[in-house]
Amino acid sequence: MALSFKPIRPLLQTGTNSWSRWFSYIGLGIGVLLLLCSVQMYINIQRLLKEGNIRKDGYDFVSITKTVTNATMGRPEQNLFTQTDIEEIKTQPFLEDVAPLLANQFRVKLSAGEVLPFSTDLFLESLDDAFIDTVPPSFTWQPGQMNLPIILSSDFFEIYNVFAPGQDLPQVSKETASGIPVVITCEGNGQQQSFSGRIVAFSDRVNSVLVPINFLDWANKTFGTPKQLEAARLFIKTKDANAPDLIQFLDQKNYKVNRDKTILGRNKILIQSIFSGLGIFGLLVVILALMLFSFYLQLVIARSKDNLRLLLMLGYSPGWLSTNVSRRFIPVYIMIVIVALGLTQLMHWAFHHYAMYDRPELSSFVHWSVVVIAVALIGLSLFTNYRLVKNLLYKLH
Amino acid sequence: MQLSIRQLLPTYFDKKVTETSEIWGKDLVFNKGDLIKIVAPSGSGKSSLINFLYGLRTDYNGNILYDDKDLGKFSLEILSKYRKDHISIVFQDLRLFEDQTVRENLEIKRQLNPYHPPEKITEMTGRLGIGSKLESRCGTCSYGEQQRIAIVRSLLQPFDILLLDEPFSHLDNKNSEKAMELMLEEARLRNATIIFADLERIDYFPFTRLYHL
Structure with a gap:
């Protein structure tokens, strides 16, 4: 008992x-x-x-730029990321990967051909595919290929639909826009070449007009003046874009994050x-x-x-x-x-x-x-x- | 269980007492079934000895061994196990829970390691003439009655050694004899050793060994 x-x-x-x-x-x-x-x-x-962030495989992807101040205005070398900057960023423990957004170094014009009476100067950028949220299989380019796949920022597309009525242009849906062939004209070094561009996807993450990397490499060499490749924007891949040490690092380097989420x-x-x-x-x-x-x-x-x-x-x-x-x-x-x-x-x-x-x-x-x-x-x-x-x-x- | 004492002497005693004492400073072995009578005049350290043997005090030199295990090295946990299973005691100052009833006092001890069923409480107290007091608060009982309660309490557990420290100081001869008879019966039942320390010899304790402290 x-x-x-x-x-x-x-x-x-x-x-x-x-x-x-x-x-x-x-x-x-x-x-x-x-x-x-x-x-x-x-x-x-x-x-x-x-x-609620634009995440992929459990990672945040955000772009960073250098803050343009009155002191650095007009001095692109101070506002661009050098290779040293990139290497330094790469070594940070809270970052998984870094990729530069490379821009065109020649003149680009876009027109909608005969379908829409619309023409504009344009910029093109390229980014490592791993950093793009929507990469369809058609987003490739081979030398000699006249068709150019484009990934367009959803935000840019929205903006077009906002100003289109005021310019007597038709508002279009994403589906229609994907079907419209546009003419991309590259000029430089006394050469000019037109490509038939087609929007193959829209990106919520990257605010840009993206073309395949090898196209931009080729085009920069062909139409541009060869110089050190420096990027105005970098895309970073991180577990948490709101991580305190990341934000501290960015503050310390005076880098600006192009997303509201770091305010959060x-x-x-x-x-x-x-x-x-x-x-x-x-x-x-x-x-x-x-x-x-x-x-x-x-x-x-x-x-x-x-x-x-x-x-x-x-x-x-x-x-x-x-x-x-x-x-x-x-x-x-x-x-x-x-x-x-x-x-x-x-x-x-x-x-x-x-x-x-x-x-x-x-x-x-x-x-x-x-x-x-x-x-x-x-x-x-x-x-x-x-x-x-x-x-x-x-x-x- | 065998109890041995080796060169035992309270730290506060002069070494000279070992010359006259048959216990202090001696090597002794008490075996199962021994009935030990210790005659100890006042001030000779009778209660000290009983307290040492029960592990209540450690201010002594020498050793006390239970089956060759040194009592001085027992933890409180081990000591409580010995007190529950092997060694029982009737304190000179009784040590009862005064606010509890007689039955509660006895049950607290009995339930710890039930050697007897609860009915045995009624039987034993009846034999010692305190059966009618079972539901009374202990504090209201006379000293003689309390002494008998303490005796019954010591017999409700299994034991190999029963330590008695002047258990009859407030009992008349008749009641003392009855209590002794009960204790001897219970000790025989367990083939236990009784170590009975008192001021003088008592005729109705059939000791097998007699020591003068």
Whole structure:
């Protein structure tokens, strides 16, 4: 038959004046609530600012330029990325890869031929295929080929549709635009050649008019003046475009990111620091509450020391007594943590529903790690109580 | 279980006592079933000896060995196991839970390692004339009654050694004899050693060895 704690319980004088116990319970509740809420909000921010970017295979692709200031205006060598810059960027641990956006070094004109009375000077750029979000198999070019595949920025296309009515030009759908052959004319070095361009894809990521790399290489050599290849824009591939160390690096180098998401990233750093601070504060409150509770336990043991000493003399094991004394508080500890967890769930649900309008990036339920922390806190409280009681009992003997 | 003491002497005793004492400073072995009577006048260290043997105090030189294991090196956890399974005691100052009833006091000990069923409590207390006190608060019982409660409590567990420290100081001869009879019965049942320390010889304890402290 298992040894029963029931006849032992009355020997522990818990006392009627147990304000320290209740203060510690309330303190523990508040501390746990703060801690759990902070962790949940930290995770929320992480998720909200990670999703919704133009990602591919779990990576962010953003373009960076050098900030053109009054001092560097008109000095392209200071506003372009040199090979040294690129090499330096490549060595950064938070960047997976870097590719320059190379531009044409000759004159390019685009006209819509006979279909639309539309003609404009144009620029062409090329980028490593791995950095482009939409690369159809037709996006290739062989020397001598007169058809030129183009990937056009969705934003540019939108802009065309905005100004087209004012210019008496027809607005077109993406499907129609893909079907319209345009004439791309390259001029330079006393030569001129026209190609039949066709939009093969639209890119949400790259704000440019992209042609295959080998075409631009050939065209730059053929029509342009040979010079050091320098890029005005770089595309970077990173796990998280909002990562604080990336943003710090870009700030330090005075590079500008052509996406709004790093503004979110800046906010993310701030908000996450606030919640980290709150979390640490919560942890401190938890520790304080546990200390307060330990005073209460010491008081109980001091009041019952004669009885406990006699129990030890009679042969009750200090381990068994410690386990059972600390076990008495399991229900109340579990209750406190469950209430705090429930309130965290309520807060998170309200945040998701009322502040975030049920955005799909977030779940309405608290993250599993919050539950793990809650369970760990129960364990921690019980373990500290057990150790404390055991040490006090050993001192009694 | 075998109990040996080797050169045992309280740290606060003069070495000279070893010249006259049959216990202090000697090497002794007590075997299973031995009935040891220790006659000890006041101040000769009787309670010290019992406390040393029960592991309550360690301010002594020399060694106390239970089956060749040094009592002085036992952890509190091991010590509690010995007190639960092997060594029982009747304290001179009784040491009962005054706010609990007689039955609760006895049950606290019995449940620790039940050698007897709960009914045995009623039977034993009945034999010692305190059966009617079972539901009374211990603090309200007379010293003589408390002494009998402490005796019954010591008999509810298994033991190899029963330590008695002036167990009859507040009992008349008739009641003492009844209590002795019960203790001897229980010791025989377990083939246990009794170490009985008292101020003087008592006729109804059939000791096998007698020592003067």
